[in-house]
Amino acid sequence: MGRYNPKEVEARWRAAWAEAGVFRAREDDERPRYYGLEMFPYPSGKIHVGHARNYAIGDVIARFKRARGFNVLHPMGWDAFGLPAENAAAEHGIDPSAWTVENIASMREELDRLGLSIDWSREFATCDPDYYGRQQAIFLGLWRQGLVFRKEGLVNWDPQDMTVLANEQVIEGRGWRSGAAVERRKLAQWFFRITQYADELLEGLKGLEHWPDKVKLMQENWIGKSRGLKLVFRASVAPEREIEVYTTRPDTLFGASFLALSADHPLAELLARTDPDLAAFIAQCRSTGTSEAAIETADKLGFDTGIEVVHPFDSSILLPVWVANFVLMEYGAGAIFGCPAHDQRDLDFARKYGLPVRPVVLPPGADAKTFHVKQEAYVGPGEIFRSAFLDGLSVDEAKEAAIAFAQTVGCGRGATVFRLRDWGVGRQRGWGCPIPVIHCPNCGAVTVPEADLPVRLPAGLDFSRPGNPLARDTDWKSVACPVCGGPAERETDTLDTFVDSSWYFARFPDPRAGAPIGPSANGWLPVDQYVGGIEHAVLHLLYARFMTRALRDQGLLRISEPFERLFTQGMVTHETFRRQNGEWVEPNAVEIRFEGATRRGVLAATGEPVVIGDAEKMSKSRRNVVAPAEIAATYGVDAARLFLLSDSPPERDVQWTTAGLEGAWRLVNRIWSEFDSQSGQERLGDDRSDSAAVGLRRAAHQAARSVTQAIEGFRLNSAVARLYEFVGALKAHPAAGASRAVLGARKEALGILARLIGPFAPHLAEECWRSIGGEGLVAQASWPQWDEALIAQTEKLIPVQINGKRRGEVRAPTGASAQAVETIVLRDPEILRRLEGMTVRKIFVVKDRIVNLVAG
């Protein structure tokens, strides 16, 4: 009895859950199944508050569904391959495997301390040979399906370290370690043919009713299906030289003033062989690296090749061929025609290099004689002019007409083009899933036989030097060709870590199965609720959708979409502190003082004032990272969970504040004191005429209903607000000196409250449940039911507006007809006074909500 002691209580209940095995999902359970999953973490070493929020949100859902009678699968694993382990290996000489295993151990313990209802018996890490070996088997399956192929891809090349860099490792065009200027290079790479599913991935979005619209929209734009024209231009002096371009604006073809090739276009490379100036220009273009953001934000640069092509619609028009740094090789044909008047990028380019600007779309109401394009391209609708046979047509009509004409004369064809590119999966790195391929001088690239899987990573790789240590490991590389038996070499590329995360959810139902996907997988999939960061809106989620379809077509899965419902949560931020000299200061070194309503921060040690900055994403460099472990030590994890869940809607960013945490801690204690003040031994009564008891019962049932609805709608912050209200109602009906009827109502209310807080503050809930003699564990108890009849109100207060402004209110029976409410309103003296001298012209009555009188 007395103050709630989280330290003692929390550990005890975690032990009780573990002993009872309450979070194990069972195959032999007849109840309906529910698969709840949060995006698995990269084992960086520490759980940060962002993780805590992500898993707390998922845990609310898992615990809620369990209480609602579902057989819940709520597993956890580790996305364990990746760059940070290699960096640790390079910097500290630690084996990436040992580093990862150690991190997993400490993070597992931290996650467990959060009180998450996870079935740990299904845990795995993607760096386990048992997992990546299955992934290699999946690779062989994709190979058989024809979804694996090899072609040249563009990579960031560090010429000093002679190594491929990730985009993240390119800082302002330079290698992060070497500082050397990075160049874009072509390299033979393994690809997955995701584009084969482009249409299906696009169409499938329509069926994802429970995904956020913004995610679907982002994926739709990413896939980027467009209808346009593939058109061939021929060089004026050498007609056998063809350049194909793709355009979505064939209607503007008569406004063309140049052709632009990507610096990576084969023709550009060919011409560069005999033109040193062009070669130098291409080298300059390639210094931007491979990222689209870098390429498209760079200053627009061009180089005139001197070649001219004939306009396919009018042989009297000749267009110069340029090489430009803003044309992407990977989209369309890697070459465009420039129509400066109707495309802003082309216009900027034309202005810079003095190319003609010829408007061919006349905006509505504009005069053909005077219409000019100056600094802004016209991209709106209008009528085509100065365009021969297209004159007078609308933009859309002209597109069709241009495509039809091109097909008739044989210079082009209508085409559907996707922005989506095939998935380059090869990585020149040692800490990843080896690609199960062997290169044989006689047989070419052949796959490793299934019986020889897994292809294991060798132990003791040397990460101290830049580059892929697998490529240097001649012992590991050397292997007999499985086809001809002759000497051959293993593929030394490993798979993109996105491959690891593209199917892990299908492994949890049967995590020790001999096959990649075990027999019980289809009984659990799809994941009913997936929770993770919005930053994964496109890549991870799209790859998982692709892989699910590929596995379906291998006969391993019976679903097309992996995630039935998706919820994307926001980040956790924290305000930043800086000393007068600009140095960042950690939050716990700062003391906050109030001067009236003004917050000031000083260094706790010296009293030096600090500058309080904006709340920003937690990061080491800003020193504003808060670890959940520290919080739990003082207030317990339940307070931390309550705060993270209550302060902001889960889809939005939340700012971590000590004050907010203390508020949650107060709630924990207020709840506990309500349970603590009722012994459970009182003689209870059920007097229906005791209005205080009836009021409390109504509050309890209302809380059960509104908390339930809030959880179902993912409005977890509102759910906690309803809990606050409920506790307030209990406080207003204290046990001390209460009537037997009120004590009875309190007993019922406490039973409801203990179960309602279960998903949010699970340890506290158990302690409360035990104090009122609840049966078993809250974690196993059923969700509280509520009685609608008890909540229903007989009368409603209805606001009355006159001309849209609130001017009074009336009482009306719940559900009263519009006619009845109208009568009440027009008899109300206050309303009548307001209406003096006016005529009521129309009355809007919204049942049980509002009345609006239109008068004048």
Place this chain on the structure above:
RNA sequence: GCCCCAGUGGCGAAAUGGUAGACGCGGCAGACUCAAAAUCUGUUGGCCGCAAGGCCGUGUUGGUUCGAGUCCGACCUGGGGCACCA
């Protein structure tokens, strides 16, 4: 550069197109205390007013509607993604 999202009191926020600001934090006042902390009670969008009450108010701006924080257009600011960070 392109795609997506968000913007409401001092702060985090709430609000099926129907009383803007629930709930929490902070502030202010009071109770308890020798005192402080903790706790409890009340109060708290701005302006005007003794009061009753009135006017204004959801980033800016224009529109749709009997009625707009919510829907539509333009703009501003901040955030996420851009294919090798995960």
